[in-house]
Amino acid sequence: MTYIYMTLRTGKTVHEKREMVEKESGVALSHIGSFSLDEKIASTRNCENMVGVTQVPLGIAGPLRIFSKTTKQENTYVLPLATTEGALVASVNRGCKVICESGGAQTLIHRVGSTRGPVFKVQSMEENIQLFDFLVHHEDEMKRIAGATSTHLTLLSFDTKSTGLYRFVRFMFDTKDAMGLNMVTIASEAIARYIEEHTSARCVSISGNFCCDKKASHLNFQNNRGFEVWAEVHIPSSIVQSVLHTSPERFVETWLAKCMVGSAMSGSLGYNAQFANVLSALFIATGQDPAHVAECAIGMTTAEIVGNNDLFVSIYLPDLMVGTVGGGTGLATQKEALTLLGVVGGNDGKNAERFAEIIGAAVLAGEISLLASLSEGTLAKAHQTLGRGHIHSI
């Protein structure tokens, strides 16, 4: 078999590469070859050795009404969800209905910033102390160096932690509307070079898993990454009954047994029901990096009975890495999805912030619907009927 990676060096088109693969493998890739996006951009910016596309079904859920505590604004959205898993769109849709009929979700975000966590090596404790002192006394210079690598990036602050001859440094950057991992890496490399030039330390790896990128981690749960997002809703008892077909008591009992006791018993970082489902569908639809689901799906749902037997439900995302520019956001279908949400492109950070709040509310919708289904024992039924084409009333 010819080494396909050789093609990386050549100037072949997507079409030519696909034909090469078809010829060598004997497999027709006609659907993969059917697409409308701009292959020139995609094949140079997003995907080497591109031969076509994967078509992922896109469904719509909503409307979802949100009162942002961050911007003090109220808005209504429809959610684009790219998924191959039957019942997910229906589930989120039902959650949106509950939220709307309950008067909307409250959301709040806190920009923590994209992070890179290089690891440095030194020869002794003495040198490690010197490195620490250097970092503390040259924060301004590091900010200047970082800022010089991109006008879209600002070094906000840094954390550091050492063990033995290692020192981990965690740089937090404001990258405006971009998730920004690439520019963050470039900036971190510039800072690392500066550190290496002025201290005895050597940067062993620009990512020392102290970022902590695309891995579920307690560091990101506690000290956060990207955006922290909160969303909540007060659901009147009557709506719990009429739309969710359960009771606040049953709902809270299910939440406690599953999201608290169950997650503790399984040593999970996800004290929730289905954060990962909603995140991955939104991420794919909007050109986010779906590998970030590995870290972003951590977090917590809470539920309790409030007031006159009403149901309070909240979600907390400690680590949401998203953006509205860069990565896959400029691709044709992804751009349409972001446009539908009203957050396409750059807007001095405001689009990414609004997008983060929408995601929080969407995740909340998913939690409400699934926990209700579980509390009434209708999960398998929903999957069964939706999986066979007979969509039941939700």
Add this chain to the structure above:
Amino acid sequence: MTYIYMTLRTGKTVHEKREMVEKESGVALSHIGSFSLDEKIASTRNCENMVGVTQVPLGIAGPLRIFSKTTKQENTYVLPLATTEGALVASVNRGCKVICESGGAQTLIHRVGSTRGPVFKVQSMEENIQLFDFLVHHEDEMKRIAGATSTHLTLLSFDTKSTGLYRFVRFMFDTKDAMGLNMVTIASEAIARYIEEHTSARCVSISGNFCCDKKASHLNFQNNRGFEVWAEVHIPSSIVQSVLHTSPERFVETWLAKCMVGSAMSGSLGYNAQFANVLSALFIATGQDPAHVAECAIGMTTAEIVGNNDLFVSIYLPDLMVGTVGGGTGLATQKEALTLLGVVGGNDGKNAERFAEIIGAAVLAGEISLLASLSEGTLAKAHQTLGRGHIHSI
């Protein structure tokens, strides 16, 4: 705004629904509307409220040579990777080259089975003991009940754990070539009903996060889920130098600092470099559930110097939930990707098993390439040049 979820009840086509959304939102969804897959199947089985597709660029990496320790067979594959992140395909591709030039990767899988972990409530320790005894003494009956729900499913065994008035039960199923979460849920519900009928226990939730589905968890790391997968390669020193432009020493130093010390310092379940990147690209390309990246990205990479300064690299995936039938595997582009891998459709479990091994070797390729880049400080450079269309020689 009209409630979109109302459309779930109607018989509207994908086209009509998209027009509805376009009209209400004022946003043209023409690219989303450009696709070749069978919308009838997709909109009924995979995605409610479907209005079109998301096009995700698909690149090819390989060839990847694998010696399966499971089947004692040697095969060569090309990998379909759906991604919007520049440099990923190139990275995996380089890893494949290293593996091939080193004589191929060794792989091994162990089928643990798809799991569901319901949570039951009782009234007292006495009842909890009775429930435990019931489970222990009725395993055969539970197997019969599970088997009656589907010919594709076998209950392998179960674990159980209790605290207070809760009892968590974790059922492990062989679901042949399917990832099988839906059939597993149906079977678990049948078993749960049986338990409820014969004991005083009440099933609070058919998923008590003791599955533990789509959440990074220590339970899945230690006791596993889906498939356990191992892959390894011995890379001659000369290839480390010529293809990876680093040395075994630097590679191992980077691995230790990042994947071991760094992951420990950040409290991460991912003792690896980029499992999530490779998994999400393969999952999307082949119709897997990308939400599973949340749990599947846990696991460990090891590296050490062996023999005459050669480099040994391995990966361990404790929790790989994949299949070659069901879910999104039947969609047009996804099916072509699976066909390209030679593992399309059902084959008495063998296709899923082979697929799991391929994924393991692909993940290994990604680790080799990224750790080498990090050890030589070329990460940002790779992203920078690939992100701007000037693909450098790898």
Add this chain to the structure above:
Amino acid sequence: MTYIYMTLRTGKTVHEKREMVEKESGVALSHIGSFSLDEKIASTRNCENMVGVTQVPLGIAGPLRIFSKTTKQENTYVLPLATTEGALVASVNRGCKVICESGGAQTLIHRVGSTRGPVFKVQSMEENIQLFDFLVHHEDEMKRIAGATSTHLTLLSFDTKSTGLYRFVRFMFDTKDAMGLNMVTIASEAIARYIEEHTSARCVSISGNFCCDKKASHLNFQNNRGFEVWAEVHIPSSIVQSVLHTSPERFVETWLAKCMVGSAMSGSLGYNAQFANVLSALFIATGQDPAHVAECAIGMTTAEIVGNNDLFVSIYLPDLMVGTVGGGTGLATQKEALTLLGVVGGNDGKNAERFAEIIGAAVLAGEISLLASLSEGTLAKAHQTLGRGHIHSI
């Protein structure tokens, strides 16, 4: 300064060694020199370079009534607690009162066994598979070898897990009434030698932290170590009010906020209030190894309102490493404490089992009292008054 470790080689008495230290340091150790235990035994079996003792105040709490679900017996105990922390004995004492007035605690234990987890190295996946196969096919032989090292020890079973060129094996032993870590180590070394002789594997460390000894770990939480222990009590609403001065609602709210949400938010393995306090006081009093508190303090408390506004409280200890023979159990004061509990010495495993249940109920008592104090905001007050000698009515 003279090297004190030289004294290890000499035949000096405790008295002579103490005088040596006093002379070199100029510090009088007269209280340390005041003790009644048999110094000959202690200095040879329990403590090298012994110069005297540390006197730890010993208080009594109780009575504590227990219905064992394991033995179907009911018994009443008084608890010896060695502590220097004012308020602890009072706290446990109050919990005992609540339990007694509520009709007693229910307890249950499951003997998992003492574990050792050696780590082996091999040269390749092929060898690792061979090692696995060897283990699976020679369990009987390993049991025979283990049994030959001591008549007090039985190899129950083993678990194994591999990554790269490593294989971890976790042997579980029944060590009757002994905590048994020493005999377990000897048996594991015999097994390891046998494995090394018959396979290509090399035992790198007889403890590969897969035991996992004296470290908080998810492995021990999920797969357990020593004894699993459960204890629970149903507390009538009236007693919650009269003795605990709180309400079931407040108690449960405090438990949920602290032991569930709080522990999750801090990434803790201790979903409880004060397991560590009660365990360390009981361990020191009865000659257990207090270093085991590091692992044994993990576990979970649950609380809920049941029946007619009564309070249900339970504890779950997944990993309790204790014994009634060996270690410090034969020392004079420790032996008296065990005698007071009625579990001194060997009794075919029954004493250790009964002891484990007592510990479980004592831990339950501590949880009840502290959570009640917290729910009423009286924690600081209790510490303040008890710390100054004015013991308030509890």
Add this chain to the structure above:
Amino acid sequence: MTYIYMTLRTGKTVHEKREMVEKESGVALSHIGSFSLDEKIASTRNCENMVGVTQVPLGIAGPLRIFSKTTKQENTYVLPLATTEGALVASVNRGCKVICESGGAQTLIHRVGSTRGPVFKVQSMEENIQLFDFLVHHEDEMKRIAGATSTHLTLLSFDTKSTGLYRFVRFMFDTKDAMGLNMVTIASEAIARYIEEHTSARCVSISGNFCCDKKASHLNFQNNRGFEVWAEVHIPSSIVQSVLHTSPERFVETWLAKCMVGSAMSGSLGYNAQFANVLSALFIATGQDPAHVAECAIGMTTAEIVGNNDLFVSIYLPDLMVGTVGGGTGLATQKEALTLLGVVGGNDGKNAERFAEIIGAAVLAGEISLLASLSEGTLAKAHQTLGRGHIHSI
């Protein structure tokens, strides 16, 4: 059986209480009744219902030479270790010898402060934001309130984290030479009352497990508690051979297999060999709260080959809660032990800081010795011979 807790209300002496227990139980507690400490102080400040003491054998290890990077001073210490576990003192002793012969350990501490982490409840996100704003804008006032509760305490700063209707606040205090948990609780209650008076928030529990007290937690690993402590030593190759009877290569291999890969495989927070052993022996000897071993035993050991085949070993304690005043530090034998270390009583924080460094170096000694034993397969042998009174040359 008479309710013993009734005695708490009475003015009975230790002797009278012991007689009561002896009479009711029929068990002679003569050794428990043999002690020299001041029972009046102990029974009112340290231990309610006191009936005597537990005698824990006290051994001496050392000398241990330390160069403090914190104070720039060099000192030599002998270590008091209270233990019932044969081989521990010998093990630490050997580590001390290696450190001394290698020229001494380097140590460093960072005072993080004792923490309390109350949990507050609010009614809505709006109120939670108001609570956050209140905290941020009233830090000075909270510092004043805290300071007014004790002249020995200063509020350093606070962290806060919210989910749903919960807000956790983590106050960090400088408590000089005291571990200070009691005064920290009193100060936190004063602050909590202030918060409750000026906001709509209600303090549900003054400890919301966000402290996180006496529980192994990632929060304390990453954000620390009490003191962070580092200790390291460069051991010449010749000493590794002559005293430790192993090689740097074997030592590092054992460390990597056990403390890194093994701990990761068992999901442990303890990336070390025996932190818990050394900590519990030192804690008991010096009147620390041994329940803190539950949290303090987390942390990491590193080992690597440096220079001309020399061995570098380090330890990192992220969470060391100790003091030289308060708690059990004033009891007779404990005070003698602290005097021996030269850190008895208050000294404007300097004694506690020096004590923390000594502990770090002692923990380092324990790691060196045990990892060496494991690397040469002599663990069981050491326990066997020491356990039977034949102390071998170390």
